[in-house]
Amino acid sequence: xxxxxxxxxxxxxxxxxxxxxxxxxxxxxxxxxxxxxxxxxxxxxxxxxxxxxxxxxxxxxxxxxxxxxxxxxx
Numbered sequence: 001x002x003x004x005x006x007x008x009x010x011x012x013x014x015x016x017x018x019x020x021x022x023x024x025x026x027x028x029x030x031x032x033x034x035x036x037x038x039x040x041x042x043x044x045x046x047x048x049x050x051x052x053x054x055x056x057x058x059x060x061x062x063x064x065x066x067x068x069x070x071x072x073x074x
Contacts (some may be wrong), residue, residue, distance in 0.1 A: 002073035006044050006054025011066040015043035021058035021067060027051040030058055 008029065015037065021044050022030050031047045044067075046052070054071035 004054050005072050005074045006052035007049060007070045007072070008052060008058060009068045009070070010026065010044050011068075012043040012045065012068040013037050013039070014064055015041060016064060017043055018063060019040040019044070020061045021065065024061040025058040026055065026057065027053060 010030075012033075016039075016055050017032060019032055022032060027048070029046055029048045029052045030044050032042050033041065033045045054069055056069045059065075059067040059069045
């Protein structure tokens with residue numbers, strides 16, 4: 001069976017910094033940034049992309065739908 005490798009893209013300008021995705025990620029790929037976007041919110045960012053499995057938990061729980069998940073078989 002093939003192993004899945006994941007990758008996420010977060011639209012930082014639309015992120016409101018709720019942090020729900022951070023707690024939903026089982027592999028601690030996402031963290032809140034110290035920087036702010038143009039609206040003044042601390043946004044979520046991928047910090048450990050090598051650990052991403054493409055589980056889509058972050059995308060499913062995001063209330064604003066700003067996370068896109070890509071999966072690839074390795």
